[in-house]
Amino acid sequence: MSTVGETVFEVDLNALRHNYEYLRSELRPGTKFLAVVKAYAYGHGAPPIALFLEKLGVDYFAVAYTGEGVELREAGVQAPIIVLHPQPVHFEEIIAHRLEPSLYSEEVLQRFAVTAGNGGLREYPVHLKFNTGLNRLGFDAGDVDKVVSFLEQHQAVKPVSLFSHLAASEDPEERDFSRVQISAFKQIADRFEHLAGFRPLLHQCNTSGILCYPEAHFDMVRSGIGLYGYGNDAIHSARLRPIGTLKSVISQLHRLEKGESLGYNRGFIAERPTITATLPLGHADGIGRPYGKGKSHVSVNGQPARILGNVCMDMLMIDVTGIDCSEGDEVIIFGKDPSAEELAATAGTISYELVTAISRRVKRSYKE
Ligand SMILES: *Cc1c(COP(=O)(O)O)cnc(C)c1O
Numbered sequence: 321m322s323t324v325g326e327t328v329f330e331v332d333l334n335a336l337r338h339n340y341e342y343l344r345s346e347l348r349p350g351t352k353f354l355a356v357v358k359a360y361a362y363g364h365g366a367p368p369i370a371l372f373l374e375k376l377g378v379d380y381f382a383v384a385y386t387g388e389g390v391e392l393r394e395a396g397v398q399a400p401i402i403v404l405h406p407q408p409v410h411f412e413e414i415i416a417h418r419l420e421p422s423l424y425s426e427e428v429l430q431r432f433a434v435t436a437g438n439g440g441l442r443e444y445p446v447h448l449k450f451n452t453g454l455n456r457l458g459f460d461a462g463d464v465d466k467v468v469s470f471l472e473q474h475q476a477v478k479p480v481s482l483f484s485h486l487a488a489s490e491d492p493e494e495r496d497f498s499r500v501q502i503s504a505f506k507q508i509a510d511r512f513e514h515l516a517g518f519r520p521l522l523h524q525c526n527t528s529g530i531l532c533y534p535e536a537h538f539d540m541v542r543s544g545i546g547l548y549g550y551g552n553d554a555i556h557s558a559r560l561r562p563i564g565t566l567k568s569v570i571s572q573l574h575r576l577e578k579g580e581s582l583g584y585n586r587g588f589i590a591e592r593p594t595i596t597a598t599l600p601l602g603h604a605d606g607i608g609r610p611y612g613k614g615k616s617h618v619s620v621n622g623q624p625a626r627i628l629g630n631v632c633m634d635m636l637m638i639d640v641t642g643i644d645c646s647e648g649d650e651v652i653i654f655g656k657d658p659s660a661e662e663l664a665a666t667a668g669t670i671s672y673e674l675v676t677a678i679s680r681r682v683k684r685s686y687k688e
Pocket of ligand 1: 356358404485525526527528542543544545546
């Protein structure tokens with residue numbers, strides 16, 4: 321049995337290309353594509369993912385925080401990078417690395433304009449975020465007039481785009497809500513154009529928006545989870561390919577007799593003779609305690625093996641009773657089977673949380 325010999329998050333760049341091309345094929349020609357590579361490219365490793373996507377022709381990147389953008393610039397990414405959630409303490413760093421801030425309130429707009437102006441800059445590219453119902457971050461529709469008049473007096477910044485974010489694009493039961501968000505965004509864009517006399521790029525769709533609301537693709541779309549191979553429902557996920565496979569290895573096998581316990585706080589008590597395997601992977605690697613206590617399974621030589629007892633910081637134990645396996649054999653934590661979506665669901669969460677939680681101490685490897 322082939323084995324990588326340690327815990328590794330293996331990334332298939334061909335699958336990434338497939339997902340990118342599939343998502344692109346859903347767009348009208350000319351629509352720009354922004355790849356969301358925040359949170360270390362959803363755990364897959366931001367620099368290699370962004371460099372690969374840049375070669376494929378992605379137009380824009382987005383990260384959440386300034387430091388993530390700096391990491392991409394230092395790796396050599398040249399394309400424009402939006403910082404979705406910057407803080408004023410980082411505005412000089414943003415400018416020094418040619419990053420483009422999302423500005424979401426009068427306070428941050430003003431502070432960024434002052435920083436850019438003090439640096440002697442003109443028309444520095446910025447992106448204006450509007451709230452259409454997520455109620456998380458952004459100007460409100462009623463702020464357009466103030467924003468436009470501020471911009472007319474402050475030539476240090478220039479809005480390259482106006483954008484908004486859908487709250488429930490993956491939820492068919494919330495179609496009415498999403499449509500209200502889309503029409504609210506159109507009204508904001510129209511008012512802005514009417515007052516300012518020009519129309520920045522418009523964008524509102526995340527992955528599920530791309531797949532479910534073609535009428536809302538506007539000038540650009542922003543995809544994160546879809547690039548990594550998850551579509552938020554069975555139909556869309558079937559057309560995408562998960563790019564990451566989290567693999568581990570059996571360090572040791574144990575045989576528990578009936579009544580013997582396993583792990584911290586005796587989190588599992590054998591009701592019958594049980595063969596367990598210990599893996600070098602734990603909650604500090606991103607597989608948290610909610611995956612323990614028999615709720616979730618991983619895959620050993622093609623067979624499902626339950627995670628037993630309490631997940632430890634650096635180890636977890638699985639039930640391999642009846643599975644033909646040896647110390648040194650490979651274990652699939654998630655990938656094809658189980659998928660990250662399936663594994664996440666067993667712990668009451670979503671693929672996004674599972675993949676972004678894989679800690680930096682887990683080695684990433686890339687194959688094409
Ligand atoms: C994270 C994020 C996205 C990406 O969403 P996916 O569902 O992963 O495609 C898009 N836009 C904004 C503003 C985000 O914060």
